[in-house]
Amino acid sequence: xxxxxxxxxxxxxxxxxxxxxxxxxxxxxxxxxxxxxxxxxxxxxxxxxxxxxxxxxxxxxxxxxxxxxxxxxxxxxxxxxxxxxxxxxxxxxxxxxxxxxxxxxxxxxxxxxxxxxxxxxxxxxxxxxxxxxxxxxxxxxxxxxxxxxxxxxxxxxxxxxxxxxxxxxxxxxxxxxxxxxxxxxxxxxxxxxxxxxxxxxxxxxxxxxxxxxxxxxxxxxxxxxxxxxxxxxxxxxxxxxxxxxxxxxxxxxxxxxxxxxxxxxxxxxxxxxx
Numbered sequence: 001x002x003x004x005x006x007x008x009x010x011x012x013x014x015x016x017x018x019x020x021x022x023x024x025x026x027x028x029x030x031x032x033x034x035x036x037x038x039x040x041x042x043x044x045x046x047x048x049x050x051x052x053x054x055x056x057x058x059x060x061x062x063x064x065x066x067x068x069x070x071x072x073x074x075x076x077x078x079x080x081x082x083x084x085x086x087x088x089x090x091x092x093x094x095x096x097x098x099x100x101x102x103x104x105x106x107x108x109x110x111x112x113x114x115x116x117x118x119x120x121x122x123x124x125x126x127x128x129x130x131x132x133x134x135x136x137x138x139x140x141x142x143x144x145x146x147x148x149x150x151x152x153x154x155x156x157x158x159x160x161x162x163x164x165x166x167x168x169x170x171x172x173x174x175x176x177x178x179x180x181x182x183x184x185x186x187x188x189x190x191x192x193x194x195x196x197x198x199x200x201x202x203x204x205x206x207x208x209x210x211x212x213x214x215x216x217x218x219x220x221x222x223x224x225x226x227x228x229x230x231x232x233x234x235x236x237x238x239x240x241x242x243x244x245x246x247x248x249x250x251x252x253x254x255x256x257x258x259x260x261x262x263x264x265x266x267x268x269x270x271x272x273x274x
Contacts, residue, residue: 003212003265006197010189011261017185018178018257019250027249028172029108036115040100047097047122051090054083054129061136075139078210078270082132085218089125092225093118101231110234110241112171113248117228120255121221123164127263128217130156134270135210150271157263158183164259173252182253186260194268210269217262224255 058080065076097118101111131153137146165179206212234241244251 002197002201003206003209003269004216006190006193007213007216007261007265010186010193010265011258014182014185014189014257014261015254018182018253021181022174022178022249022253025175025178025249027109027112029112030172032112032172033170036100036111037102040097040115040118043118043122044094044098047090047094050126050129051087051094054087054090057083057129057132058087074207075135078135078208078214079132079139081211082128082135082214085214086125086129086132088218089121089221089225093121093125093221096121096225096228099229099232101234109248110231110244112173113244113251114228114231116168116171116173116252117224117255119164119167120259121224121228123160124217124221124259124263127157127160128214128266131210131266131270153267153270157267161260164256168252168256173249174256178253179256182256183260186257187264190261190264190268194265210266213262213266213269217266220258220262227251 061076061080061083097115100114100118103111134146134149134153137143137149161179161183165176168174168179169176230240231244234244
Protein backbone atom coordinates (compact mmCIF):
# COMPACT_ATOMS: atom_id res chain seq x y z
CA UNK A 1 0.00 0.00 0.00
CA UNK A 2 2.77 2.45 0.87
CA UNK A 3 4.60 1.70 -2.35
CA UNK A 4 1.45 2.45 -4.36
CA UNK A 5 0.84 5.67 -2.44
CA UNK A 6 4.44 6.81 -2.89
CA UNK A 7 4.26 6.10 -6.62
CA UNK A 8 0.96 7.94 -7.03
CA UNK A 9 2.33 11.01 -5.25
CA UNK A 10 5.61 11.03 -7.17
CA UNK A 11 3.96 10.37 -10.53
CA UNK A 12 1.23 12.97 -9.99
CA UNK A 13 3.65 15.73 -9.00
CA UNK A 14 6.03 14.75 -11.79
CA UNK A 15 3.26 14.80 -14.37
CA UNK A 16 2.24 18.33 -13.37
CA UNK A 17 5.86 19.47 -13.59
CA UNK A 18 6.61 18.00 -17.03
CA UNK A 19 3.29 19.10 -18.50
CA UNK A 20 3.96 22.64 -17.31
CA UNK A 21 7.48 22.52 -18.79
CA UNK A 22 6.20 21.18 -22.12
CA UNK A 23 3.13 23.41 -22.46
CA UNK A 24 4.73 25.73 -25.02
CA UNK A 25 6.08 22.95 -27.20
CA UNK A 26 4.39 21.47 -30.26
CA UNK A 27 4.81 18.38 -32.47
CA UNK A 28 7.40 18.59 -35.25
CA UNK A 29 6.16 16.43 -38.13
CA UNK A 30 8.72 17.43 -40.76
CA UNK A 31 10.31 14.08 -41.57
CA UNK A 32 11.41 11.17 -39.43
CA UNK A 33 14.42 8.83 -39.58
CA UNK A 34 12.46 5.57 -40.05
CA UNK A 35 9.79 3.91 -42.15
CA UNK A 36 7.45 3.16 -39.26
CA UNK A 37 5.77 0.17 -40.86
CA UNK A 38 9.04 -1.62 -41.60
CA UNK A 39 10.36 -0.76 -38.14
CA UNK A 40 7.17 -2.06 -36.52
CA UNK A 41 7.63 -5.42 -38.24
CA UNK A 42 11.17 -5.66 -36.88
CA UNK A 43 9.93 -5.00 -33.36
CA UNK A 44 7.43 -7.85 -33.63
CA UNK A 45 10.33 -10.26 -34.11
CA UNK A 46 12.33 -8.69 -31.29
CA UNK A 47 9.45 -9.00 -28.84
CA UNK A 48 8.79 -12.56 -29.93
CA UNK A 49 12.37 -13.46 -29.03
CA UNK A 50 12.15 -11.65 -25.69
CA UNK A 51 8.87 -13.45 -24.91
CA UNK A 52 10.72 -16.72 -25.43
CA UNK A 53 13.40 -15.57 -22.98
CA UNK A 54 10.79 -14.68 -20.34
CA UNK A 55 8.81 -17.92 -20.58
CA UNK A 56 12.01 -19.99 -20.66
CA UNK A 57 13.10 -18.29 -17.44
CA UNK A 58 9.79 -19.20 -15.80
CA UNK A 59 10.05 -22.82 -16.91
CA UNK A 60 13.65 -23.16 -15.73
CA UNK A 61 12.89 -21.67 -12.32
CA UNK A 62 9.87 -23.95 -11.91
CA UNK A 63 11.95 -26.99 -12.92
CA UNK A 64 14.82 -26.18 -10.54
CA UNK A 65 12.44 -25.41 -7.68
CA UNK A 66 10.59 -28.68 -8.17
CA UNK A 67 13.83 -30.68 -8.13
CA UNK A 68 14.92 -29.16 -4.80
CA UNK A 69 13.82 -30.62 -1.50
CA UNK A 70 13.81 -27.29 0.38
CA UNK A 71 11.18 -24.61 -0.07
CA UNK A 72 11.98 -22.11 -2.84
CA UNK A 73 13.57 -18.80 -1.88
CA UNK A 74 10.97 -16.01 -1.49
CA UNK A 75 12.87 -13.96 -4.08
CA UNK A 76 11.96 -16.54 -6.72
CA UNK A 77 8.31 -15.50 -6.40
CA UNK A 78 9.36 -12.00 -7.35
CA UNK A 79 11.38 -13.26 -10.32
CA UNK A 80 8.54 -15.42 -11.64
CA UNK A 81 6.04 -12.58 -11.24
CA UNK A 82 8.29 -10.14 -13.10
CA UNK A 83 8.95 -12.63 -15.91
CA UNK A 84 5.22 -13.37 -16.17
CA UNK A 85 4.30 -9.70 -16.53
CA UNK A 86 7.11 -9.27 -19.07
CA UNK A 87 5.90 -12.28 -21.08
CA UNK A 88 2.34 -10.96 -21.07
CA UNK A 89 3.33 -7.61 -22.56
CA UNK A 90 5.95 -8.93 -24.96
CA UNK A 91 3.19 -10.92 -26.63
CA UNK A 92 0.51 -8.26 -26.30
CA UNK A 93 2.74 -5.46 -27.52
CA UNK A 94 3.86 -7.50 -30.51
CA UNK A 95 0.23 -7.60 -31.60
CA UNK A 96 -0.23 -3.92 -30.77
CA UNK A 97 2.68 -2.62 -32.79
CA UNK A 98 1.85 -4.91 -35.73
CA UNK A 99 -1.47 -3.07 -36.05
CA UNK A 100 0.22 0.29 -36.60
CA UNK A 101 -2.32 2.55 -38.41
CA UNK A 102 -1.42 3.33 -41.99
CA UNK A 103 -0.36 6.87 -42.75
CA UNK A 104 -2.42 7.07 -45.95
CA UNK A 105 -5.60 6.31 -44.01
CA UNK A 106 -4.97 7.75 -40.55
CA UNK A 107 -2.81 10.74 -41.43
CA UNK A 108 0.74 11.37 -40.30
CA UNK A 109 0.24 12.14 -36.61
CA UNK A 110 -1.83 9.22 -35.29
CA UNK A 111 0.66 6.47 -36.34
CA UNK A 112 3.42 8.37 -34.53
CA UNK A 113 1.40 8.41 -31.32
CA UNK A 114 0.67 4.69 -31.67
CA UNK A 115 4.32 3.78 -32.33
CA UNK A 116 5.59 5.97 -29.48
CA UNK A 117 3.21 4.44 -26.93
CA UNK A 118 4.06 0.91 -28.10
CA UNK A 119 7.78 1.74 -27.85
CA UNK A 120 7.32 2.88 -24.24
CA UNK A 121 5.50 -0.35 -23.38
CA UNK A 122 8.36 -2.32 -24.90
CA UNK A 123 10.93 -0.23 -23.00
CA UNK A 124 9.21 -0.68 -19.63
CA UNK A 125 8.67 -4.40 -20.21
CA UNK A 126 12.29 -4.95 -21.20
CA UNK A 127 13.49 -3.43 -17.94
CA UNK A 128 11.01 -5.47 -15.89
CA UNK A 129 12.64 -8.65 -17.23
CA UNK A 130 16.15 -7.15 -16.95
CA UNK A 131 15.63 -6.02 -13.35
CA UNK A 132 14.27 -9.47 -12.46
CA UNK A 133 17.81 -10.83 -12.75
CA UNK A 134 18.81 -9.15 -9.47
CA UNK A 135 16.40 -11.03 -7.18
CA UNK A 136 17.24 -14.15 -9.18
CA UNK A 137 20.93 -13.80 -8.26
CA UNK A 138 20.02 -13.10 -4.63
CA UNK A 139 17.87 -16.21 -4.45
CA UNK A 140 20.84 -18.41 -5.36
CA UNK A 141 23.26 -16.62 -3.04
CA UNK A 142 25.34 -15.02 -5.82
CA UNK A 143 25.91 -11.85 -3.82
CA UNK A 144 29.04 -10.64 -5.62
CA UNK A 145 27.33 -10.87 -9.00
CA UNK A 146 24.21 -9.28 -7.50
CA UNK A 147 26.28 -6.37 -6.19
CA UNK A 148 27.77 -5.75 -9.63
CA UNK A 149 24.34 -5.99 -11.26
CA UNK A 150 22.90 -3.50 -8.76
CA UNK A 151 25.40 -0.97 -10.14
CA UNK A 152 24.77 -1.92 -13.76
CA UNK A 153 20.98 -1.59 -13.49
CA UNK A 154 20.81 2.24 -13.19
CA UNK A 155 23.56 2.53 -15.79
CA UNK A 156 21.55 0.35 -18.16
CA UNK A 157 18.49 2.50 -17.48
CA UNK A 158 20.43 5.60 -18.51
CA UNK A 159 21.80 3.90 -21.62
CA UNK A 160 18.34 2.66 -22.53
CA UNK A 161 16.96 6.15 -22.15
CA UNK A 162 19.09 7.19 -25.12
CA UNK A 163 17.05 4.88 -27.34
CA UNK A 164 13.67 5.99 -26.06
CA UNK A 165 14.68 9.67 -26.18
CA UNK A 166 15.95 9.30 -29.73
CA UNK A 167 12.76 7.54 -30.79
CA UNK A 168 10.47 10.16 -29.26
CA UNK A 169 12.51 13.02 -30.72
CA UNK A 170 12.71 11.33 -34.12
CA UNK A 171 8.95 10.93 -34.19
CA UNK A 172 8.67 14.66 -33.54
CA UNK A 173 6.38 14.30 -30.51
CA UNK A 174 8.67 15.45 -27.70
CA UNK A 175 12.25 16.64 -27.60
CA UNK A 176 15.07 14.49 -26.25
CA UNK A 177 15.60 17.15 -23.59
CA UNK A 178 12.01 16.67 -22.43
CA UNK A 179 12.64 12.95 -22.06
CA UNK A 180 15.65 13.61 -19.85
CA UNK A 181 13.66 16.16 -17.88
CA UNK A 182 11.15 13.37 -17.23
CA UNK A 183 13.99 11.10 -16.15
CA UNK A 184 15.43 13.68 -13.76
CA UNK A 185 12.06 14.65 -12.30
CA UNK A 186 10.90 11.04 -12.00
CA UNK A 187 14.09 9.85 -10.32
CA UNK A 188 14.22 12.82 -7.93
CA UNK A 189 10.59 12.59 -6.87
CA UNK A 190 10.74 8.81 -6.48
CA UNK A 191 13.79 9.12 -4.22
CA UNK A 192 12.34 11.97 -2.17
CA UNK A 193 8.97 10.27 -1.76
CA UNK A 194 10.54 6.98 -0.70
CA UNK A 195 12.81 8.79 1.76
CA UNK A 196 9.88 10.72 3.24
CA UNK A 197 7.83 7.57 3.77
CA UNK A 198 10.77 5.82 5.42
CA UNK A 199 11.40 8.88 7.60
CA UNK A 200 7.86 9.14 8.96
CA UNK A 201 7.00 5.43 8.93
CA UNK A 202 10.26 3.52 9.53
CA UNK A 203 10.54 -0.05 8.25
CA UNK A 204 7.20 0.20 6.49
CA UNK A 205 8.33 -1.12 3.12
CA UNK A 206 7.12 -4.59 2.25
CA UNK A 207 9.36 -7.47 1.17
CA UNK A 208 7.05 -7.69 -1.84
CA UNK A 209 7.81 -4.13 -3.00
CA UNK A 210 9.24 -5.34 -6.32
CA UNK A 211 6.09 -7.34 -7.04
CA UNK A 212 3.91 -4.33 -6.20
CA UNK A 213 5.89 -2.03 -8.49
CA UNK A 214 5.79 -4.67 -11.23
CA UNK A 215 2.00 -4.69 -10.93
CA UNK A 216 2.02 -0.87 -11.11
CA UNK A 217 3.96 -1.12 -14.38
CA UNK A 218 1.45 -3.73 -15.54
CA UNK A 219 -1.26 -1.12 -14.99
CA UNK A 220 0.71 1.69 -16.67
CA UNK A 221 1.32 -0.57 -19.66
CA UNK A 222 -2.39 -1.42 -19.75
CA UNK A 223 -3.39 2.25 -19.96
CA UNK A 224 -0.82 2.88 -22.70
CA UNK A 225 -2.03 -0.22 -24.54
CA UNK A 226 -5.64 0.96 -24.46
CA UNK A 227 -4.77 4.47 -25.67
CA UNK A 228 -2.58 3.11 -28.48
CA UNK A 229 -5.20 0.53 -29.53
CA UNK A 230 -7.86 3.20 -29.98
CA UNK A 231 -5.79 4.92 -32.69
CA UNK A 232 -7.15 2.34 -35.16
CA UNK A 233 -10.57 3.99 -34.80
CA UNK A 234 -9.30 7.36 -36.01
CA UNK A 235 -10.04 6.79 -39.75
CA UNK A 236 -13.68 5.92 -39.02
CA UNK A 237 -14.34 8.53 -36.35
CA UNK A 238 -13.06 12.04 -37.13
CA UNK A 239 -13.65 13.11 -33.52
CA UNK A 240 -11.12 10.50 -32.34
CA UNK A 241 -8.59 11.67 -34.92
CA UNK A 242 -9.05 15.25 -33.74
CA UNK A 243 -8.69 14.10 -30.12
CA UNK A 244 -5.32 12.46 -30.81
CA UNK A 245 -4.15 15.38 -32.91
CA UNK A 246 -4.98 17.77 -30.07
CA UNK A 247 -3.81 15.75 -27.08
CA UNK A 248 -1.38 13.21 -28.55
CA UNK A 249 1.70 15.15 -27.53
CA UNK A 250 0.41 15.48 -23.96
CA UNK A 251 -0.20 11.71 -23.88
CA UNK A 252 3.42 11.08 -24.81
CA UNK A 253 4.73 13.57 -22.23
CA UNK A 254 2.70 11.92 -19.46
CA UNK A 255 3.60 8.43 -20.68
CA UNK A 256 7.30 9.31 -20.58
CA UNK A 257 7.00 10.65 -17.04
CA UNK A 258 5.19 7.52 -15.85
CA UNK A 259 7.87 5.42 -17.53
CA UNK A 260 10.76 7.11 -15.77
CA UNK A 261 9.01 7.25 -12.40
CA UNK A 262 7.89 3.61 -12.42
CA UNK A 263 11.27 2.27 -13.51
CA UNK A 264 13.01 4.29 -10.79
CA UNK A 265 10.68 2.76 -8.21
CA UNK A 266 11.35 -0.69 -9.66
CA UNK A 267 15.10 -0.20 -9.36
CA UNK A 268 14.75 0.93 -5.74
CA UNK A 269 12.53 -2.08 -5.03
CA UNK A 270 14.88 -4.70 -6.45
CA UNK A 271 17.95 -3.26 -4.71
CA UNK A 272 16.06 -3.12 -1.42
CA UNK A 273 15.88 0.66 -1.08
CA UNK A 274 12.11 0.39 -0.56
